[in-house]
Amino acid sequence: MSDVVAVDAQSGQPGLSQVERVVDTFIAPSKTFTDILRSTSWWLPFLLAVIVSIGVTFTIDRQVGFGRVVENVILDSPKQEEQMQSLPPDQRAARMKGMSAGYKYVSYATPVIILLISTIGALVNWASFNFGLGAKTTFAQMFCVWMYASLPRLLSGLLTLVTVMFGGNAESFNLKNPVGTNPAYFMPDATPWLKTALSFFDVIGIWNLILLVIGTSIVAKVSRGKAAAVVVGWWVLIFILSVASAAMTS
Template sequence: MNDQAVQPAGEASQGLTQLQRVINIFAAPSKTFADIKAGHKSWWLPFIIYVILGFAFYGVVNAKVGMRQVSENQIKLSPKAEDQMAQLTPEQREQRMKISTAITQGIFLGTPVVLLLMGVIISAVLLGTINFGFGGKAKFGSVFTVWMYAMLPSCIKTLLGIAVLFAGTAPDSFNIKNFAPTNVGAFLPTDINAGLYSLATSLDFVTIWTLVLVGIGTAIVAGTKRSSGYIASFGWWALIVIIGAGLAAAFS
């Protein structure tokens, strides 16, 4: 008899710990994704990291800027929104600002739910693209786990945003939609063409890093060429960027 235990059918063999997978995302991402493909689909550690950093960022923004100021800054960045506010009575403006501030705060506090919903939607789209478009054999759980780990570079952006706030950013110049200097738009004046500014902010090294990881991971768990994963991740991103720039130009 062979002394090695026989692995029961359908049961994943022992692989990396979640901490090892988190570390490997930055050191050797293929190892993390191969481990996911082998059946290890736990994703709660990166999710907890996102939630902790998200609430930490919320706390710093609330202390250094304030939710009302965050909302006011977004209105200032939109000429149409400013014009609409100018046409309201003082009482109406105050009511509008209360609603806007509450929505902004609600989005921050709803970070865990937003993360999960985004993960489900994006994973479903990627799953359909890689399987039906490129003949992959991925499972939803694997793609969802890939997405959760591939998002880890976003933590760097959050930490940079916190550092920027502690460095003394003026509250009235803080832009919640572009809070860290990780993209081209961060170095451009905010009063340029809205569509151009939207495109510039999309050229973000953290976003591109994440898309590369998504492409690698999706291809590995689907058993396709890596180029197929890149086409799936960057293709959808490019479409969203173009639509976003068009909407920004039309409604700013």
């Protein structure tokens, strides 16, 4: 999390503070991403992600319970529900207990998962821009861009908190799609592959994608069009693989 300074020809002006970077990500993102050329410090967005993710997990644990979460996940997957129903009662209970514990531990480990996903995403973007487009950006810059571009996803966590605490129904809570920011949320009876496809057209997810395009364009010093070709290109590939996987396993 240390500040890695990149000397910039325009470095005569004072840089942004971490708080200013976070605020500007929402209202003037180009300022935040330009400041990454000066410093690749990313501790504040990660700290905010840790606080929100642990808060969401704790609230779900208390208000819904991971036993109920697993039941809803199984009900949402016809094939998985069929497999569970075919088990003897004692094996079914043991399987449910194990899955509940697994979901709980993984949920509380979300900060580690955030770091892992951010590292992979930043590495893929760094390689794509440097080897694909001949850019001269660094992994640290791409990692920092990823962290700040992901800030809108905190809103999903906050909306989940509000929904679970004040208006949630434990019997219909879906851990994979907890709030109505995409069409799939409003189509619970759709086929798994269709719900997977629709979930990609998420307002907050698209916002995150746009910020990635802006940020990578600035730190890699390429046009927005080229940045979009890389970022959106990977998004399309993940979309296709995810939908295909849902279709084959449903």
